[in-house]
Amino acid sequence: MTTILKLDAVSRVHGEGATEVTALNAVTFTASAGELVAVMGPSGSGKSTLLTLAGGLDSPSSGTVLVEGADLATLGNQGRARLRRTAIGYVFQDFNLIPALTAAENVSLPLELDGVGVAKARAAALVALGQVGIPDLADRFPDEMSGGQQQRVAIARAVVGDRRLILADEPTGALDTETGEDILRLLRLRCDEGAAGVLVTHEPRHAAWADRVVFLRDGVVVDESGGTSVDALLDADRV
Amino acid sequence: MSVKMGLLALLADGPQYGYQLRAEFEGRTGSTWPLNVGQVYTTLARLERDHLVEPAGSEEGRVLYRITDAGQDEVAAWFLTPVIRTQPARDELAIKLAFAVTVSGVDVGAVIQRQRTATMAALQDYTRLKRQDHDLAWTLVLDAMVFQTEAEIRWLDHCEARLRRAATERRVVATPAEDTADKETSR
Numbered sequence A: 001m002t003t004i005l006k007l008d009a010v011s012r013v014h015g016e017g018a019t020e021v022t023a024l025n026a027v028t029f030t031a032s033a034g035e036l037v038a039v040m041g042p043s044g045s046g047k048s049t050l051l052t053l054a055g056g057l058d059s060p061s062s063g064t065v066l067v068e069g070a071d072l073a074t075l076g077n078q079g080r081a082r083l084r085r086t087a088i089g090y091v092f093q094d095f096n097l098i099p100a101l102t103a104a105e106n107v108s109l110p111l112e113l114d115g116v117g118v119a120k121a122r123a124a125a126l127v128a129l130g131q132v133g134i135p136d137l138a139d140r141f142p143d144e145m146s147g148g149q150q151q152r153v154a155i156a157r158a159v160v161g162d163r164r165l166i167l168a169d170e171p172t173g174a175l176d177t178e179t180g181e182d183i184l185r186l187l188r189l190r191c192d193e194g195a196a197g198v199l200v201t202h203e204p205r206h207a208a209w210a211d212r213v214v215f216l217r218d219g220v221v222v223d224e225s226g227g228t229s230v231d232a233l234l235d236a237d238r239v
Numbered sequence B: 001m002s003v004k005m006g007l008l009a010l011l012a013d014g015p016q017y018g019y020q021l022r023a024e025f026e027g028r029t030g031s032t033w034p035l036n037v038g039q040v041y042t043t044l045a046r047l048e049r050d051h052l053v054e055p056a057g058s059e060e061g062r063v064l065y066r067i068t069d070a071g072q073d074e075v076a077a078w079f080l081t082p083v084i085r086t087q088p089a090r091d092e093l094a095i096k097l098a099f100a101v102t103v104s105g106v107d108v109g110a111v112i113q114r115q116r117t118a119t120m121a122a123l124q125d126y127t128r129l130k131r132q133d134h135d136l137a138w139t140l141v142l143d144a145m146v147f148q149t150e151a152e153i154r155w156l157d158h159c160e161a162r163l164r165r166a167a168t169e170r171r172v173v174a175t176p177a178e179d180t181a182d183k184e185t186s187r
Ligand SMILES: Nc1ncnc2c1ncn2[C@@H]1O[C@H](COP(=O)(O)OP(=O)(O)OP(=O)(O)O)[C@@H](O)[C@H]1O
Pocket: A014, A015, A021, A022, A023, A041, A042, A043, A044, A045, A046, A047, A048, A049, A050
């Protein structure tokens, strides 16, 4: 499998001296094409930090972040911005929609910025909005939509076009169980089609759609599940 | 639920032979509850004794069963009566953890983490099954297993958070001068 995302011994330290916080401590993490990886852990354990570093929205204090083999640190601001427009789909914990743009415009924006024609970009946006279950809200503005509907626009924006790396921070927080499951099916589908996905979630039910579940605590990876046979684990533990 | 009510509910849809009932029962519960033939026939005999079903003809020695009016009432009442949780499935786990926190020398954090990993793997297995297409009845049974397994993980997270808080409080009380470098959840 092709490695799409690789964090190599990545640390992120905020502040200094007495107020120093190590949000992430020498974490090594990969996500390959076709793979969905879930990241879980208590509040403050470093999940969002890991995701923003992977998406090039923040820089590590030490260690390297590679996306499709390119070291984000050597790409420069422009290179990183380009990568975020074209290869990386990012769902923010707080949606981050542009208030002055409609749902469809929010979704088609990254494509248009990348040079895709307006009509073509809009068509792709409508498909993505259909996939998240709100095809009829294309021309609404964010403040005319419910929290869950805005969240779905944010997801549509992250999966539209040819995204090889999809990073989603709590993408189901505002959704009911059934809609949440639809979103997981969509992320799963994108990964089955070849994208690499990283999903941060507090919901075990949603993490279970992933191939691997990585567990963070105090900025350190403490555990990983997936790959091991369940029966073996259960037998070993329950007896 | 009992096998008895399951079979009765199936007969509420129309008369059936014993072997048909067995196949239907397993089909609707996604084979999570296998029945043997003997179980089906002894249950039908008891239902007949209680006048909830009655024979409605036979063919090649097989008896066709039909639900009675009393049986219909029984099914209707069953659907409307909430299920009482008697023995929570995670009892063994709860007891294990209760012992883990009281017996000395046990790394409770490790116990929780190992269990969490195993339960998460089980949840991943159920979720993999959900990716295939199933009929509605089987999907609901599968969802029940998913939600129950998830509940166990949430409870484990809750236990861990409590232990952490207890450990922090103990540290604050015992060694006020020391910093909080040690964040282990061990006791
Ligand atoms: N800009 C910042 N300045 C100082 N500390 C920060 C900053 N950003 C994050 N932190 C700290 O880093 C740690 C990890 O934060 P992070 O947002 O990654 O947690 P999280 O796992 O995403 O939590 P949640 O589940 O609540 O979203 C926390 O202790 C947080 O307070």
